[in-house]
Amino acid sequence: MPTSINVPTQEELVRRVRDIAPVIRATAEWSSENRRLHDDALRALTEAGVFRMRIPVRYGGYESDARTMVAVSDEIAQIDGSAAWVAVCSWVATWGLGLFPDEVQDEVFADPDVQVCTTIGPGSATAVPVDGGILVNGTWPCISGALSSRYQQIGAILLDPNGQPYPVMGPVLMSDLEITDNWHTTGFRGTGSVATTARDLFIPQERILPAPMVVNSQSASKLNAGTAMYRTPFISMGAASTVGVAIGMAKSIRDTFFERLPGRKITYTEYPSMSEAPVTHLRIAEAMMKLDEAEFHAQRLAATVDAKCASGDEWELLERGRSRADEGAAVRLVREATDTFALASGGSSAYTSVPIQRVVNDLHTFSLHAMMNPDVNAETYGRILCGADPNTYYI
Numbered sequence: 001m002p003t004s005i006n007v008p009t010q011e012e013l014v015r016r017v018r019d020i021a022p023v024i025r026a027t028a029e030w031s032s033e034n035r036r037l038h039d040d041a042l043r044a045l046t047e048a049g050v051f052r053m054r055i056p057v058r059y060g061g062y063e064s065d066a067r068t069m070v071a072v073s074d075e076i077a078q079i080d081g082s083a084a085w086v087a088v089c090s091w092v093a094t095w096g097l098g099l100f101p102d103e104v105q106d107e108v109f110a111d112p113d114v115q116v117c118t119t120i121g122p123g124s125a126t127a128v129p130v131d132g133g134i135l136v137n138g139t140w141p142c143i144s145g146a147l148s149s150r151y152q153q154i155g156a157i158l159l160d161p162n163g164q165p166y167p168v169m170g171p172v173l174m175s176d177l178e179i180t181d182n183w184h185t186t187g188f189r190g191t192g193s194v195a196t197t198a199r200d201l202f203i204p205q206e207r208i209l210p211a212p213m214v215v216n217s218q219s220a221s222k223l224n225a226g227t228a229m230y231r232t233p234f235i236s237m238g239a240a241s242t243v244g245v246a247i248g249m250a251k252s253i254r255d256t257f258f259e260r261l262p263g264r265k266i267t268y269t270e271y272p273s274m275s276e277a278p279v280t281h282l283r284i285a286e287a288m289m290k291l292d293e294a295e296f297h298a299q300r301l302a303a304t305v306d307a308k309c310a311s312g313d314e315w316e317l318l319e320r321g322r323s324r325a326d327e328g329a330a331v332r333l334v335r336e337a338t339d340t341f342a343l344a345s346g347g348s349s350a351y352t353s354v355p356i357q358r359v360v361n362d363l364h365t366f367s368l369h370a371m372m373n374p375d376v377n378a379e380t381y382g383r384i385l386c387g388a389d390p391n392t393y394y395i
Helices: 010-034 039-047 066-079 081-097 102-108 211-215 234-260 278-311 317-344 356-367 374-385
Strands: 116-118 126-130 133-143 151-158 166-173 178-180 194-204
Touching (some): 066 081, 066 234, 081 234, 081 356, 133 151, 151 194, 166 194, 166 211, 234 317, 234 356, 317 356
Parallel strands (some): 116 151, 126 151
Antiparallel strands (some): 151 166, 178 194
16 A cells, blocks of 8 residues: 555646547547547546546545546546546545545555446445345446446445335445446447446445435545545535536537637628627627636635635535535536537538537536536525525435
């Protein structure tokens, strides 16, 4: 186990991503066509240290803060949203494993570059108590990163014969699960978000924690007890981990639009160039302002997480709700901005040689995720503002 490590700064990690950009960009279309990340892209991300960002320093990880996660995921997503999504899902999973007993972490983080995939819902999985642990059966749909991960953090409903059923979570080896290659989608195709299934899978008791304990960041780890990275609710941490992906994909579409703008015309009009048309000025200015507003929400979310982690102050319910609302607002704004850029890109942008439509589809698929949905996140925040119960324990 490493005893010391030179933890890279945010600027260094962003530079590393820029250095590997040619590799990820060159494989993005292959990843989309083959519905999984190309091995070269995974290797480049690993060598850049991306998968170490939410692993404890004592194992060789970086314990990167929220602002760094936003910056790095933004940078990766500007190249390929699918690659960014696989990376951030592993951040969420490895962070969550830091709440488990230290002996469990010793095994999982023996390789500091380990990839872990996760779900925070039980899917169809149930578990029953057996001697020394639990026996799990069921399926989890849409497990991003499953094809390249060593472990999956699974969830299941424990059917306790002596009490009420309740959700539990725990890491299992991917080799103990069955994979169903059913990821046939219109967007985020390169994430390889396949389904996984457990059949009479035994999990030792020391590997199991109640899901509400994980969601509320109640740690069973002794060595991580004083670590700033773990002073945040799971959902707020997850929002800060993932919001940069939306920002980066929107920037990708923006940049492609402006690269193609010189010399483009508005067909069936008398304008000599698209850049001279008032409608272009108006719509693109609106799109740019929405992208700026989305970045505000992403940065406020990250700043809140970092400030609370640094201070150790208890999270108020309102702050938890606003964290979800910030991500939802960012997603709504980038969708509106990128729809404008895409519409203004004309019929020629439909060709696969132009990445705009692929990225639009990726971003729309991203926004369908239950934790990214702008309306649901806004409603949750609004309920709290009005003094009502948030109607979810994912807060």
